[in-house]
Amino acid sequence: MRIGLVVNPTSGKRTGALIGAQAAELLRSRGHDLVDLSGADATSARDQARAAVDSGRLDALVVSGGDGMVNLGLGLVAGTDLPLGIIAAGTGNDIARELGLPVRDAVAAVDRIELVRRRKIDLARTDTPTGPRWFGGVLAAGFDAIVNERANGWRWPRGQMRYNLAILRELPVFRPIPYAVEIDGTRHQTKAMLVAVGNGPAYGGGMKVTPDASFDDGLLDVLILHEIGMVEFLRVFPRVFTGAHVGHPSVEVIRGRQVRLEAEGIVAYADGERFAPLPLCCEVVPGAATVLA
Numbered sequence: 001m002r003i004g005l006v007v008n009p010t011s012g013k014r015t016g017a018l019i020g021a022q023a024a025e026l027l028r029s030r031g032h033d034l035v036d037l038s039g040a041d042a043t044s045a046r047d048q049a050r051a052a053v054d055s056g057r058l059d060a061l062v063v064s065g066g067d068g069m070v071n072l073g074l075g076l077v078a079g080t081d082l083p084l085g086i087i088a089a090g091t092g093n094d095i096a097r098e099l100g101l102p103v104r105d106a107v108a109a110v111d112r113i114e115l116v117r118r119r120k121i122d123l124a125r126t127d128t129p130t131g132p133r134w135f136g137g138v139l140a141a142g143f144d145a146i147v148n149e150r151a152n153g154w155r156w157p158r159g160q161m162r163y164n165l166a167i168l169r170e171l172p173v174f175r176p177i178p179y180a181v182e183i184d185g186t187r188h189q190t191k192a193m194l195v196a197v198g199n200g201p202a203y204g205g206g207m208k209v210t211p212d213a214s215f216d217d218g219l220l221d222v223l224i225l226h227e228i229g230m231v232e233f234l235r236v237f238p239r240v241f242t243g244a245h246v247g248h249p250s251v252e253v254i255r256g257r258q259v260r261l262e263a264e265g266i267v268a269y270a271d272g273e274r275f276a277p278l279p280l281c282c283e284v285v286p287g288a289a290t291v292l293a
Contacts, residue, residue: 001059001116002033003085004052006045006073008065009038015104019089020064022106027062030114042072049076058082060292062113066090067137067203071271075134078123078288085113085292092205092272095137099215099293113292121215123288124199124270126280135270136289138203138210141261141278142177142194142225143237146170148269171234176227179263183222183256193233194225197259197282201243203272210253211243218286219255226250258283 005027007020020038027034037052039045052058053076062085063073073084087109088096099119102108123134140148151166176191196203198210198221213221228236228250239245246253261268262279269275 002035002057003027003113004035004037004049004058004061006049006061006063006065006069007036007038008042008045008063008069008090016065016069016089019087019104019106019109023062023064023087023110026106026110027113030110042068046072046076049073053077053080053082060085060113060116062087064089067092067095067272070095071135071137071273074123074136074289077290078125078132078134078285081290083116083118083290083292085109087113092203094202094205095200095271097206098137098200098202099291101293115292117292118290119216119293120287121289121291121293122199122218122284122286124197124220124282125285125288126276126282128276133275134288135199135275135282136215137198137200137271138213139197139268139270139275139282140194140203140209141196141263141266141268142192143170143174143233144194144196144204144209145266145269146174148274149267152274171230174230177263177266179224179261181222181224181254181262182260183254184258188224188254190224191227192224193228194223194237195261195263196223197221197261198223199284207240208243209240209245211246212253216287218284219257220259220282220284222254222256222259224252224254226252 009017037049063069064087088103181188198213210221260281266278
């Protein structure tokens with residue numbers, strides 16, 4: 001195959017560079033024509049990969065990194081028949097894991113890519129003045145998004161500890177957020193601790209926030225954790241790692257095809273990346289992308 005490869009060298013505390021290099025060596029040694037599309041930064045990598053995809057000369061696009069790299073890859077192949085291969089080398093790797101793909105294993109990832117088993121999956125699309133933006137996993141727009149925004153404003157510490165500290169910093173000052181959530185034309189107004197839109201089940205390294213969301217059901221799962229006291233919130237939030245939080249009486253899950261979120265001062269994150277400030281609209285596009293999974 002002629003494969004375009006994009007590697008994020010900083011994924012997974014820089015293990016992304018090692019795993020990406022191992023995967024590249026394996027692909028070349030097995031006779032594939034490899035085109036290195038990695039760039040000095042995300043913008044240059046995206047531009048190079050976009051040009052390669054548009055050329056029509058690739059048999060597959062492969063990304064090596066975490067959910068952010070998967071997001072980049074999905075956005076590039078969305079609406080095309082070009083399949084996306086995933087070498088999961090990040091910290092969270094939620095999309096790869098939920099697709100049943102190997103995590104942090106270059107050999108197993110390359111083996112899976114070579115099987116060329118194609119799977120069509122849905123994506124969520126948001127239209128912006130510069131064109132559509134896509135996500136494949138979960139969009140966070142509540143306490144979790146606020147924590148991300150705070151953590152990303154810090155240069156130290158790195159890795160998961162930065163987010164743990166951001167949680168501790170945010171908890172004492174967090175207040176329920178007034179939302180307007182519109183799903184397929186039905187408007188819901190509420191105060192909530194957390195709102196998430198799931199095309200897939202998990203985010204944040206295994207937190208099954210929308211545990212019943214499916215990549216290929218043509219629907220988005222909108223989870224709303226309505227206003228509760230902070231002590232109760234601290235009891236409910238850890239249950240997200242197993243998906244047991246959906247049984248709490250203050251948790252509501254509504255499925256739909258089109259979602260609009262409105263709230264003051266919230267920047268949404270999707271697939272672990274800073275996505276867009278609210279208000280925003282997104283809709284599911286069934287079978288928008290093909291993955292080697």
